[in-house]
Each structure stands twice: as structure tokens, then as C-alpha cells.
Amino acid sequence: MAITFEHVDFTYQAGTPMANPALTDISFSAPDNCFLAIIGHTGSGKSTLIQQINALLKPTAGQIKIDDFTITPKTTNADLKPLRRHVGMVFQFPESQLFAETVRQDIAFGPQNFGMSEDDALVLADKMLEDVGLSTVYADRSPFELSGGQMRRVAIAGVLAMQPKVLILDEPTAGLDPQGRQEMMSLFERLHREQGLSIILVTHQMEDVAQYAEEVAVMRQGRLVKYGATREIFADPQWLTENQLAEPIAAQFAQNLSRRGITWSAWPLTAEELADQLASQWPKGERTDV
Amino acid sequence: MSSILFGRYLPLDSVVHRLDPRAKLLLSFFYIVLVFMANSLWSYVILVAMTLGAILASKINLGFFLKGIRPLLWLIIFTVIVQMLFSPVGGHTYFHWAFLRITTLGIITAGIIAVRFLLIIMTSTLLTLTTQPLDIATGLASLMKPLRWVKVPVDTLAMMLSIALRFVPTLMDEAVKIMNAQRARGVDFGEGNLFKQAHSLIPLMIPLFMSAFNRAEDLSIAMEARGYQDSEHRSQYRILTWHRRDTITWLIFAIGFAAILVFRRW
Numbered sequence: 001m002a003i004t005f006e007h008v009d010f011t012y013q014a015g016t017p018m019a020n021p022a023l024t025d026i027s028f029s030a031p032d033n034c035f036l037a038i039i040g041h042t043g044s045g046k047s048t049l050i051q052q053i054n055a056l057l058k059p060t061a062g063q064i065k066i067d068d069f070t071i072t073p074k075t076t077n078a079d080l081k082p083l084r085r086h087v088g089m090v091f092q093f094p095e096s097q098l099f100a101e102t103v104r105q106d107i108a109f110g111p112q113n114f115g116m117s118e119d120d121a122l123v124l125a126d127k128m129l130e131d132v133g134l135s136t137v138y139a140d141r142s143p144f145e146l147s148g149g150q151m152r153r154v155a156i157a158g159v160l161a162m163q164p165k166v167l168i169l170d171e172p173t174a175g176l177d178p179q180g181r182q183e184m185m186s187l188f189e190r191l192h193r194e195q196g197l198s199i200i201l202v203t204h205q206m207e208d209v210a211q212y213a214e215e216v217a218v219m220r221q222g223r224l225v226k227y228g229a230t231r232e233i234f235a236d237p238q239w240l241t242e243n244q245l246a247e248p249i250a251a252q253f254a255q256n257l258s259r260r261g262i263t264w265s266a267w268p269l270t271a272e273e274l275a276d277q278l279a280s281q282w283p284k285g286e287r288t289d290v
Numbered sequence: 291m292s293s294i295l296f297g298r299y300l301p302l303d304s305v306v307h308r309l310d311p312r313a314k315l316l317l318s319f320f321y322i323v324l325v326f327m328a329n330s331l332w333s334y335v336i337l338v339a340m341t342l343g344a345i346l347a348s349k350i351n352l353g354f355f356l357k358g359i360r361p362l363l364w365l366i367i368f369t370v371i372v373q374m375l376f377s378p379v380g381g382h383t384y385f386h387w388a389f390l391r392i393t394t395l396g397i398i399t400a401g402i403i404a405v406r407f408l409l410i411i412m413t414s415t416l417l418t419l420t421t422q423p424l425d426i427a428t429g430l431a432s433l434m435k436p437l438r439w440v441k442v443p444v445d446t447l448a449m450m451l452s453i454a455l456r457f458v459p460t461l462m463d464e465a466v467k468i469m470n471a472q473r474a475r476g477v478d479f480g481e482g483n484l485f486k487q488a489h490s491l492i493p494l495m496i497p498l499f500m501s502a503f504n505r506a507e508d509l510s511i512a513m514e515a516r517g518y519q520d521s522e523h524r525s526q527y528r529i530l531t532w533h534r535r536d537t538i539t540w541l542i543f544a545i546g547f548a549a550i551l552v553f554r555r556w
Contacts (some may be wrong), residue, residue: 016354017300056470081476089474096464109493113476144500156473222466271305 001067001086001165001198003053004029008062010048010279021222022048026062028217028227030200030275034137035192037209037230038060038202040219041244046202047092050168053200064280065168085114092171095151098143103129103154106143109119110162120165121161126156126227149180156184160191173205181205210234210248210269218243234269250274298459299418305535306348307420311361312428313536316544318417321519324550325406332553341412358415359408366407373400423455428528433506446520453509461502468497 010023022045030036038046045185051057052064055071064071069083091097100106107128108121116124126136132153138146143154156172169188173181187210191197203209209216209230216225216233220243226233234240237247247255254268262281268274301307306314321340328334345352359366376389377396385392418426431448438444469479474492479490 017302017351051470054474056473077478081478084474084476087474089471091467091471091474094471096497096501097468097475097493099493110475162475 002030002032002065003034003166003198003200004065004140005052006063008052008059008064010052010057011060014050014060021160023052023059024222026224028224030198030215033196033198035189035191035199035204035212035214036201036217037213037215037218038217039204039206039209039245044219045222046219047170048222050089050170050200050202053166053168054084054089056089081114085162086164087166087168088159088162089168090156090159090170090172090223092174093152094159094172095148097158098151098156101142102140103143104139106154107158107161110158114162124161128161129154131160132157132187139216149176150253152180152184163272164197165173166200167202168202169278170202171204173203173208188212206246206248207250207270210250219248231269235267298418299422300350300354302349302420304347304349304420305539306344306416308535309386309420309539310530310532310536311425312432313532313539314421315426315429315433316419317412317540320547321413321450321543322410324547325409328550329402330553333374333550334402336546336550336553337409340543341409341416344416345412348416350416350419354419355412355415359411362407362411366404369407370400370404373403423458423529424528426479427452427455428526428530432459432530436457443520445524457502457505460505461498464501465494465498468494468501 005026005028008023009021010028012020012022014019026049035266038049040046041060044045048057052059052071053066055064055075058071058075059073061073066083066087071080090230098106100109102126104122108127111121111124112118126268129136129139133151134150134157138150138154143151146154152172159167167188172188173184176184185208188199188201192199192212201208201213213230214229216226216230217224218233227242228237234247234251237251240247246252248269250268250273254262254264254274258264264277264279266273268277321337324333325337328337336480345355375390376397377391377393377399379391379393381394381398383391383393421429427448430451431444434442434444434447469477473479475493477490477493480487482490502521
């Protein structure tokens with residue numbers, strides 16, 4: 001689903017003395033089947049921005065188009081249910097949304113709300129559990145018996161079970177161990193590649209951005225300051241620093257090496273790219289494989 | 291959620307905001323007692339004038355208070371209708387069926403109840419809008435001090451109260467967060483028949499309780515780690531001081547209170 005923002009403004013508690021403008025004049029267009037990363041300093045409006053996409057928050061001005069749906073300040077909640085079905089949302093620390101008696105019932109909750117029969121939903125739940133890397137042994141347990149990382153997976157399975165076309169992820173790997181983080185990110189990458197899911201990822205992990213995102217939106221104080229291909233965004237280290245953003249570690253490493261006289265044909269953003277370029281520059285005779 | 295004003299503090303700078311919380315708490319208390327004692331037209335005029343005067347002095351938009359009443363509107367309407375239908379005999383009888391009747395006296399009583407409701411809601415909303423929750427807790431603790439003589443654990447009660455008040459906004463934000471997450475999973479809050487609505491609360495209440503218990507546990511561990519001990523006498527960071535403006539406000543209100551008692555039909 002293609003997503004287009006047209007001059008979107010959003011103010012929290014509009015019309016009260018606490019009014020707090022959170023988004024100002026946001027315009028961009030993300031194509032169908034995109035992998036878009038939204039980055040920016042804490043409080044820059046990232047979370048507010050993504051909540052506009054499935055209309056949990058409605059713009060105070062401007063409009064958002066998602067395929068045939070148009071969200072304007074006047075859109076009513078009844079019109080939005082079909083949209084929410086197609087736009088899955090994984091919030092920060094999604095494990096706090098678990099409530100059902102068993103893991104299976106919790107995962108089946110979303111699809112049932114959107115009209116799937118209970119039997120079908122429960123079968124789907126088991127499949128989703130395996131998709132997120134948990135054995136079906138857990139299906140009959142209470143979600144509150146699981147570890148934090150397992151709860152996270154169950155919550156994500158609950159969103160994936162709605163079979164959305166767009167998946168919005170708000171810092172999905174925060175608080176996970178490095179291995180869990182990598183497994184989670186490769187799950188999203190696989191869904192994107194194999195099932196053509198559009199993915200919108202809010203994150204502070206520049207390595208994840210460099211490795212997975214095709215496009216990047218940079219937010220600053222409620223404004224969209226830059227939107228472009230990942231490589232373009234990371235091309236200007238000085239600009240990144242000015243916006244309180246860091247380069248991926250591989251790029252920082254490459255920069256240190258270039259001070260020592262190594263030149264790069266293309267700026268490496270991931271560890272693989274860095275390793276490939278270093279290997280190709282190495283004089284063949286001196287190369288030893290360890 | 292954000293439409294519930296009770297318990298939310300509105301940071302502005304006004305005389306009402308600067309008043310000692312003890313002064314405001316005691317005034318609100320006596321005011322509510324007098325609302326129930328008032329029974330003549332003039333006593334109500336004075337009560338309304340006092341509330342409007344206080345709201346004006348607080349620099350808070352009157353529309354705010356009207357919005358604060360909205361969640362309780364149905365309760366008021368329900369009470370008024372019941373009161374009217376079970377009118378006592380008195381004045382002209384407009385309607386009579388079995389044990390139900392509407393009389394002039396009944397309509398007046400119902401009107402008085404509606405006015406009392408509104409005055410009490412507006413005054414308590416004014417108190418919470420202009421006083422930080424922690425100040426309310428400190429004020430209450432200070433007012434309860436005499437109870438120490440009869441072995442009431444005032445300090446512990448004050449601590450419980452300030453913790454409870456402190457977590458009201460936190461839990462409200464948490465509730466909004468969970469509601470959003472469940473709404474994204476297709477729950478319609480506040481739609482359908484009563485049974486459906488009650489059913490849709492389960493996915494909200496269970497996670498909310500879980501998070502509240504977890505928070506309580508974390509907090510108790512954090513407090514113990516910093517050496518908190520129950521019933522230990524502790525000094526306070528916020529020390530309340532009674533200013534001249536508190537005395538002046540009290541004098542003004544005391545005149546009003548006296549006038550109400552004078553104009554009341556005994």
C-alpha cells in the first residue's frame with residue numbers, strides 16, 4: 001500500500017492551554033512495498049507520525065492517503081476499521097498489550113475482531129507462533145508465564161495474525177538481547193521480501209537502518225527534515241551529527257580508516273560492505289585466509 | 291480519556307494557584323457542607339457568585355469546567371429525572387400514575403439537586419486544576435496531623451496518598467497506550483450494546499492491572515533500596531507556609547459563608 005502525507009499537521013490537546021504541536025507540515029510519499037525507516041532524536045515526533053498512518057491519531061490539518069483510504073481531520077472511526085485491518089501496528093514494548101488466558105487466544109484476538117471465525121483464527125495463531133520463532137508448545141500457556149523476549153514475540157505474532165499489508169514497528173527490538181534483536185529484524189526482512197509487506201520502522205539503531213531500510217525519513221522537532229534513499233541520508237556525516245544522529249558503526253570505522261589513507265569506491269554502511277571492500281583492496285599476494 | 295478533567299493539574303499563574311493547599315482544601319470542605327445547607331434563593335445566589343468569582347480569579351477558561359461536567363452529565367440527568375418522578379406531594383400536581391407523580395415541589399427539589407451537583411463538581415474541579423496533586427497530599431497530611439495523638443499513622447497515609455495521586459496520570463497514559471494497541475487490533479471501545487462494551491474492557495483492564503502491579507512492585511523495591519522505612523519520622527521537601535493572601539481569602543469566604551447561614555431558611 002502506497003502511503004502519502006499531504007501537509008499534515010498534528011497538535012496534541014488542540015484548543016486547550018496544554019496545546020502542544022507535535023507535527024508540522026509533513027509531506028512525503030512512500031511507495032508500495034517499501035521498507036521505510038523513520039529516525040530522529042527522542043521527542044522529534046516519530047511515534048506521533050506513525051500513529052497517523054492507522055489513524056489512532058487524526059491529523060489536525062492536511063490529509064493522508066493510503067491506497068483508497070483518505071484520512072482527514074473529519075474522518076470518523078467507523079470508516080477506519082477496514083484501514084486498521086490492513087495497517088498492523090507494533091507499539092513500543094508491545095508485550096504490555098497481552099491479556100488473554102492462553103498465548104493462542106491472544107494471537108487469535110486480532111483476526112477475530114476483523115471477522116475471522118474462531119476456529120480459523122486459532123489455527124492461524126499456531127502458524128504465526130512458529131513464524132515468530134516460538135514452538136507451539138507455548139500455545140496453551142498463559143502469556144504472563146513467558147519471558148520478556150517471548151512475550152514480545154507473542155505480541156508481534158498477534159499483530160501479524162491480522163495479515164496486514166503495512167506493518168508499522170515502533171522500536172520493536174528495544175530491550176532485547178543481541179541475538180533476539182537480530183532474529184526479530186530478519187523476521188521483518190523476510191516478511192518484506194517474501195510477502196511484499198510494506199514496513200515502516202521507527203528505530204534508534206543505525207545499523208538496522210543501514211542494513212534493512214530502503215528509504216529513510218529524518219524527523220526533527222516535529223518536522224520532516226530529510227527524506228530519501230538510505231545511502232543518500234548517510235552520505236553526509238556532518239549533517240547527521242548536526243541532527244544528533246550517528247552513522248552506522250561500519251561507516252564510522254571506514255571513516256577512521258580513510259584517515260589512514262584507505263580510499264573507498266562506495267561508502268560502506270554495513271559490516272559486509274566494509275569487509276568486501278577491504279578484501280578487494282588487499283593486494284592479492286599478501287592475502288591470507290584465516 | 292483526556293476529557294476527564296478531575297485530577298488533572300493546569301499549570302497557570304493566578305491567586306488561586308498560589309493559595310496554600312490547606313486553605314483551599316478547608317475552603318472546599320466548608321463550601322460543600324454549605325452547599326448542602328443552603329435552601330433559599332439568596333443562599334444559592336451567594337454560592338454561585340463564590341464559585342464564579344473563584345473561577346474568574348483562577349484565570350482558567352470557563353469552557354474547561356463545562357467540559358469537565360460532560361462525563362457526569364448523564365448521572366445528573368438521571369438523578370434529576372428520578373427525583374422528579376418521585377416528587378413529594380406539594381404545589382400543583384402535573385402528572386400522576388400509580389406511585390409516580392410530578393409536582394411543583396418535586397421540580398424545585400430536582401432543580402436544587404442539579405445545581406448542587408454542578409456547584410460541587412465545579413469547585414472540586416477548580417481545586418484539582420489549580421493545585422498540584424503532591425500539594426494536595428501535603429496539605430491533607432498537614433491537616434491530619436492532630437490525628438497523630440490518637441495513633442493514626444498520618445505519615446504513612448500521606449505517603450500512600452501522594453503515591454496514589456502521583457500514579458493517576460501515569461496509569462491514564464498507560465491506559466491510552468493499551469487502548470491504542472487494542473484498537474489497532476480491531477477493538478471498538480465505547481461502541482455496541484452494554485454487554486459488548488463491557489466485554490471490550492477486558493483487553494484493557496487486564497494489561498492495565500498487570501502493569502499497575504508491576505509498577506507497584508518496582509516502586510516498593512526502589513523505595514526500600516533507598517532506605518525507606520514505614521513509620522519513621524521524616525522531614526519534608528515541600529514546607530507549606532500560610533501567607534497573608536490565605537488569610538484574606540479566608541476572610542472573604544467567611545463573610546460569604548456567614549451570609550449563606552443568615553439567608554438560609556431555618
